[in-house]
Amino acid sequence: MSVATLGTITLLVLFAMCLTTAGLAMIGAHRRSARLIGGAVQGVYAIAALAGFASSLIIYAFLADDFSIQYVHHTSDSAMPLFYKITAFWGGLDGSLLFWVLLLSVFSAMAVAANRKRHPELIPHVIWILVLIDLFFVGLLIFVKNPFEPFLLEPELAGNPRGLNPLLQNAYMIIHPPSLYLGYVSLAVPYAFGMAAVIAGQVDAAWQQSVRRWTLFSWTFLSFGLVLGGLWAYEELGWGGYWAWDPVENAGLFPWFTATAFLHSIMIQERRGMMRRWNVSLVIISFWLSIVGTFLTRSGVVQSVHAFGKDPVLAMIFGVFLLVILFGSFGVLIWRWQLLRSRAELESVLSREFAFMINNWLFLAMALFVLGSTMWPTFHEWLGQGRITIRESHYNHYMVPAGLAALLLTGIGPLLAWRRSSTDSLQRQFVIPLAVGLVTLVGVMVWEYIRLQRVLDGVTPSVAQLRAAWMDHVWALACFSLSAFTTATIVQEFARGLAVARKPAPGKPPRSLPDAVIRLFMQARRRYGGYIIHLGVTVVCFGIAGKAYGIERKVDIYPGETVELGHYEIRHDGLRATEDWQKQMITGEFAVLRDGEVVERLEPARWWYFQLPDQPTTEVDRHMSLAEDVYLSMMTIDLTTGKTQLRMFINPLVNWVWIGTALMLFGSAICIGTRKQKDAARV
Amino acid sequence: MALSKTSMFVIAGLIGVASIVLILSAPDEGMLDYIYVDKVVDSPSDYVGRDIQIHGLVVADSLEQDQRTGDYHFGVEYKGRRLAVVFDGQLPDTFAEGGEVVATGRLDDDGRVFRSSEMSAKCPSKYEEEPGGAPAAARS
Numbered sequence: 001m002s003v004a005t006l007g008t009i010t011l012l013v014l015f016a017m018c019l020t021t022a023g024l025a026m027i028g029a030h031r032r033s034a035r036l037i038g039g040a041v042q043g044v045y046a047i048a049a050l051a052g053f054a055s056s057l058i059i060y061a062f063l064a065d066d067f068s069i070q071y072v073h074h075t076s077d078s079a080m081p082l083f084y085k086i087t088a089f090w091g092g093l094d095g096s097l098l099f100w101v102l103l104l105s106v107f108s109a110m111a112v113a114a115n116r117k118r119h120p121e122l123i124p125h126v127i128w129i130l131v132l133i134d135l136f137f138v139g140l141l142i143f144v145k146n147p148f149e150p151f152l153l154e155p156e157l158a159g160n161p162r163g164l165n166p167l168l169q170n171a172y173m174i175i176h177p178p179s180l181y182l183g184y185v186s187l188a189v190p191y192a193f194g195m196a197a198v199i200a201g202q203v204d205a206a207w208q209q210s211v212r213r214w215t216l217f218s219w220t221f222l223s224f225g226l227v228l229g230g231l232w233a234y235e236e237l238g239w240g241g242y243w244a245w246d247p248v249e250n251a252g253l254f255p256w257f258t259a260t261a262f263l264h265s266i267m268i269q270e271r272r273g274m275m276r277r278w279n280v281s282l283v284i285i286s287f288w289l290s291i292v293g294t295f296l297t298r299s300g301v302v303q304s305v306h307a308f309g310k311d312p313v314l315a316m317i318f319g320v321f322l323l324v325i326l327f328g329s330f331g332v333l334i335w336r337w338q339l340l341r342s343r344a345e346l347e348s349v350l351s352r353e354f355a356f357m358i359n360n361w362l363f364l365a366m367a368l369f370v371l372g373s374t375m376w377p378t379f380h381e382w383l384g385q386g387r388i389t390i391r392e393s394h395y396n397h398y399m400v401p402a403g404l405a406a407l408l409l410t411g412i413g414p415l416l417a418w419r420r421s422s423t424d425s426l427q428r429q430f431v432i433p434l435a436v437g438l439v440t441l442v443g444v445m446v447w448e449y450i451r452l453q454r455v456l457d458g459v460t461p462s463v464a465q466l467r468a469a470w471m472d473h474v475w476a477l478a479c480f481s482l483s484a485f486t487t488a489t490i491v492q493e494f495a496r497g498l499a500v501a502r503k504p505a506p507g508k509p510p511r512s513l514p515d516a517v518i519r520l521f522m523q524a525r526r527r528y529g530g531y532i533i534h535l536g537v538t539v540v541c542f543g544i545a546g547k548a549y550g551i552e553r554k555v556d557i558y559p560g561e562t563v564e565l566g567h568y569e570i571r572h573d574g575l576r577a578t579e580d581w582q583k584q585m586i587t588g589e590f591a592v593l594r595d596g597e598v599v600e601r602l603e604p605a606r607w608w609y610f611q612l613p614d615q616p617t618t619e620v621d622r623h624m625s626l627a628e629d630v631y632l633s634m635m636t637i638d639l640t641t642g643k644t645q646l647r648m649f650i651n652p653l654v655n656w657v658w659i660g661t662a663l664m665l666f667g668s669a670i671c672i673g674t675r676k677q678k679d680a681a682r683v
Numbered sequence: 684m685a686l687s688k689t690s691m692f693v694i695a696g697l698i699g700v701a702s703i704v705l706i707l708s709a710p711d712e713g714m715l716d717y718i719y720v721d722k723v724v725d726s727p728s729d730y731v732g733r734d735i736q737i738h739g740l741v742v743a744d745s746l747e748q749d750q751r752t753g754d755y756h757f758g759v760e761y762k763g764r765r766l767a768v769v770f771d772g773q774l775p776d777t778f779a780e781g782g783e784v785v786a787t788g789r790l791d792d793d794g795r796v797f798r799s800s801e802m803s804a805k806c807p808s809k810y811e812e813e814p815g816g817a818p819a820a821a822r823s
Binding site for chain 1 (some may be wrong): 686690694705708709710712713714715717718734736753772773774776777801
């Protein structure tokens with residue numbers, strides 16, 4: 001039996017298993033039959049096993065160079081390195097859907113296994129919800145995009161196996177898509193639990209604790225995947241930036257926004273029994289947006305430079321699925337609306353609850369704005385109004401202030417008291433950070449003056465020029481002072497926490513600093529882990545603000561010439577032609593000079609893969625420092641004269657974006673490791 | 684004591700005002716019309732005087748570079764209608780005669796020449812779905 005046949009049969013069995021399991025779970029829930037529910041649980045494990053088997057089959061097909069299967073033929077060839085043959089599994093549409101099924105099946109099994117004893121009333125509902133979602137994707141695989149589809153005729157007629165585009169054969173391809181998929185798919189679990197709790201009427205159940213870790217897991221992988229995509233674009237593609245508000249980029253961002261809101265809002269529910277309607281809504285929307293994201297990325301409905309093919313059939317199927325989820329879920333919510341009433345009311349504007357509510361509205365607004373703007377060109381066209389393109393300036397105009405508002409809340413939120421902050425408490429909490437923020441603002445305004453003076457070659461800037469500089473960079477200035485404010489709040493919290501943690505046990509000497517730090521994290525891991533994540537976010541914002549001071553120049557430069565770039569000089573030291581088994585390379589040799597001294601030698605290049613002679617790739621090279629990147633990218637090269645079209649960038653503070661992200665992930669790891677209940681009281 | 688209606692109104696009002704200010708100050712070139720070259724050539728007066736994006740195929744053997752200014756001159760066409768383009772940036776990696784381009788810029792007042800500083804190009808060879816996340820169109 002061929003792999004293609006075995007694979008297809010596995011998918012059919014998987015489909016039948018999903019149907020059966022969902023049926024068992026639904027009937028078992030209705031009849032409260034432990035036997036049927038037990039059967040459903042076994043079904044979930046069987047589904048995971050079948051999905052695992054199907055996945056290993058497709059991987060085997062790749063490793064064995066089974067080109068009778070169309071998918072293998074399209075995305076692999078015999079010469080490809082082993083690693084990329086495995087990653088080709090999720091490289092194309094069909095395989096990526098199977099990857100979705102694998103992840104969802106495994107996560108479902110894990111979630112059921114972990115929570116079966118803890119939430120017996122919820123489990124049947126969790127099962128049929130997760131399995132029905134799985135069923136949809138398995139159905140897609142069988143009826144629309146079977147990765148095991150063989151060639152009907154002789155495979156030789158199809159030509160040579162295409163192989164993975166060499167542009168994609170890098171480490172990023174191995175990590176970036178799976179990370180995003182992990183983030184997307186894991187949102188199904190909190191969704192299933194949230195819906196199960198509402199359906200079962202168990203609104204006080206601690207379902208949110210069980211799913212907090214899943215949501216954090218999802219959030220972590222979405223964050224990682226998003227930033228990795230940005231880093232990939234920055235390092236490999238040569239246009240000098242890392243985020244372009246492209247629809248596929250946005251598709252990863254909007255579920256991230258609502259997941260962030262959910263992670264915060266859930267604390268309010270835990271602590272005060274409030275915002276339950278918000279939380280159910282947020283978890284529905286987050287999951288829904290993860291499907292929208294998958295749909296946008298793979299259906300070609302929206303124009304994108306990530307040129308996935310257009311697939312109207314797939315688009316329509318997904319569209320129906322999305323409508324069913326949306327109306328079904330919110331229908332259930334509305335049915336249980338009264339039951340989800342808050343236990344308490346908002347008492348004051350100066351309370352943490354209120355800050356979190358504003359946070360919810362802000363992040364929801366950002367998610368809907370990005371979604372709406374991404375979809376707007378498509379709707380505009382459907383309405384017969386002609387086609388339009390949304391530019392970055394549209395997104396930045398709204399998202400920059402919104403992001404700064406979020407940064408402000410990051411500083412304020414943790415410092416506000418529950419229910420109501422007294423004047424005393426406000427004073428105690430905010431005086432120092434506000435002072436730090438104001439001093440920073442004045443400081444950067446003064447620094448602008450100094451910078452302007454340098455640009456004008458020592459001439460004192462006029463008031464008008466200074467004011468223009470401040471206005472030009474107003475958002476960056478605001479960002480710097482808010483970053484300082486928020487950082488001060490976090491440092492203050494740590495300092496105060498450490499002071500308490502250092503207090504000795506009676507009759508003993510004061511604890512050492514490392515000891516105190518460890519105590520701090522063990523007592524309130526979630527809180528301090530959260531602060532580290534906030535610090536990471538603040539650092540990322542700081543890094544983004546550097547863009548306001550960036551420089552870009554395009555020049556034609558001959559070997560031996562030197563051009564100016566900000567306070568650097570770039571000297572063309574020649575070109576070099578080389579070749580390896582895969583490609584021809586022209587490498588430029590450039591010296592980056594500052595005050596006449598060579599700071600670094602950079603070697604941007606252009607590569608022509610033999611496989612893709614019409615599609616040269618641009619390899620950038622950059623000089624990295626904490627202050628800025630000097631980034632060089634060669635465009636066209638004239639080999640007879642050596643004339644090179646060079647694109648040069650100075651990207652201030654860009655490396656802080658990556659540093660901040662690492663901090664975020666580190667903080668997240670601390671939080672995920674938290675043992676639940678003890679921390680709830682501490683936040 | 685619950686949050687007073689006054690506080691809620693004030694907050695909502697502030698947010699509302701901020702949103703309106705943002706919307707009114709939105710940049711004009713945030714949204715651009717995207718038109719195929721044949722429509723532009725047929726009714727240029729509709730498109731003069733503002734930034735737009737045009738989509739067409741690069742006419743074979745039409746690419747020239749002005750040695751003095753470095754600008755590129757080429758023709759784009761769609762469904763038989765042809766438009767002259769002057770481009771002052773650097774040609775994207777995948778620019779090729781016969782290939783599709785999307786150029787951002789402005790039509791001259793006389794509607795004969797399109798001046799552009801930003802362009803993305805798709806390789807002339809046809810793709811089906813691209814695996815993974817690589818851009819098939821390079822941007823300049």
